[in-house]
Amino acid sequence: MGRQPSAKPTSFDIAYLAGVSQPTVSRALRGSKSVSAATRANIQRIAQELNYTVDKNASSLRSQRTHTLALLFFEDPNPDESMINPFFLSMLGSITRECARRGYDLLISFQQMHNDWHVTYQDSHRSDGIILLGYGDYQLYLTKLEHLVEMGTKFVRWGSVSEDGIGLTVGSDNVGAGEQAGAHLVEIGRRRIAFLGDASDHAPEFQDRYDGLCRAMRAAGVEPDPALQRDAVSSEDSGYAAAKSLIESGQNFDAVFAASDLIAIGAMRALAEAGLRLPQDVAIIGFDDIPAASLTSPTLTTLMQDMKGAGTLLVDALLARIDDRPVEQRILPARLIKRQSTAV
Template sequence: MAVQKPTSLDIAAAAGVSQATVSRALRDSPQVSEETRERVKKAARELGYIVNRNAAGLRTQQTNVLAVLLFDELGQHRFEANPFFLSMFGSISHAAAELKYDVLVTFQEDSENWHHDLIVANRADGIILLGYGDYRDSGSKFSMLTENECPYVLWGPDLPELKGKVVGCNNIKGGRLATEHLLSTGRNKIAFVGEASASSPEFLARFQGYSQTLTDAGIAVDPALQFDAHDEQEGYLAGLRLLASGCQFDGVFAVSDSIAIGVMRALKEADKRIPDDIALVGFDDLPLAAYVEPSLTTVRQDCKMAGQLLVHSLVSQIHKKAPGQMTIEPELIVRQSS
């Protein structure tokens, strides 16, 4: 890169000490006296010395790199439509930088190709999995990483078999916040759009918050008001089915903003007034949520905090320390749609 990059030997010559002392001085070892430390650092600064990461890594057997694996099964478009991971990625990057880690990013299209994961792992001290969507049989899926003692964390649901590896939102509480809010505005026939099954544990938890809240309020949970959906288009279709079902309803809790926006499209096409006829609440607080009409009430996840927690717990694993906090709290953002 540089015309001729200086090595620690060059610094040693310039400062009149040995290469070993240079290394120790730059790493602030207590073994080296204050005076020589300063002399060495000054020489390093003047020569524009930068530690060679390959050599240092080879010696110390670590990379000071965290890998982020982005599972993107729906192709590029999904990530494009999911700014949540992007924001989180931003905070991951910042948090990692503070701890002197670089961040290596890989788009992972095939979530079965664990060999590739290991290759990535080989270039990093630990890995962060984002957007991993399929948690069926999740214990065995991660066994390869576990067997190889590869530190990893993922953003996702709080499954017992992944104890200590998962950072996630308190989804049950999120579901409660949304449902309680709808109840507080006088709605009591509240539909649920999303998937309440074990293959989407996060959605399931939000459903649990929804149904717990209804039960607590003495309202029966009506399966006729539950519709499956995973994205905008399916949300739209679910909205159509909901309208066609003939069921009475005055509120809708959608498990994601994308789905909510699809539902909103269906409702608007049917000339329903939002929120007058039907109140609508989403989940995630995508930037989009503030711009649709009417703007969408939603449950926000603090993605900045999320990124920090991911990095901190991963680094804790790397250093064999106890992980700290692993859950972030959701927050209700009230807008026009409710």
């Protein structure tokens, strides 16, 4: 009889070859200190030789820990798909790397905001915790978060840090970023600064950016004009429409702060069509620093978020949460990238 050479080795095989019991193998490989250094070394050597790897399923079943994190990415029903990328992918990269570094696997899932993901994912034993990423209808989102909290599910989410306190949040310092934008525009002499972006409570991050802008203006002794704010979601078309509405309203303005680069790019098109010169007549600042921002003409001044830091921090916070270690909200600074659209 004997083992088939093709059969995957188990901890019993290692145990047999090492002349110890199976539990000792388990202990040795997991670093328990109740196994002698010599025995451990021997076991590790044999495991290496046999190309043995711990069976994740068995391990998870027994220990009730999966060593896997789930990443749920939400998209709107009609996503301008190609455009979420820049924001999302570098974060995905750093999340993945951080998971790998900690010995965790990453399960990924795209979700429609209206799905019952909070039900599906609650108990499937697939992951030790969840990272929530993406935008959408914020109110709808909140009720589901509450559900997660009730179920005792461990999760972190990316978003606006301050406003509600449901769950654990990691996010950029949107208010600070807005202040930077405002200060820069004021510095180059602008006083009538428009804001393009949803300022309702459906989009707290945009709201924070607007708040920051207003704060910087007031700090410079300029009172923001509410008539210069236009709602817009993060897409080129929406930015175009918002800018167009602003122009047609006859309002006087000499700068635009767009809540995202996509909005900014759409707005630039509308402004150019209206014969306005950028940045002489209207300076403009975006948000995100997507690759396209350096390809527009004029190139776009924008705020860059620390996506890599974000990924690391999200994983870090989630793991702390899982281990019931204390962990507080974390805010990441954004950086102003000056380009031609504000170069006067």
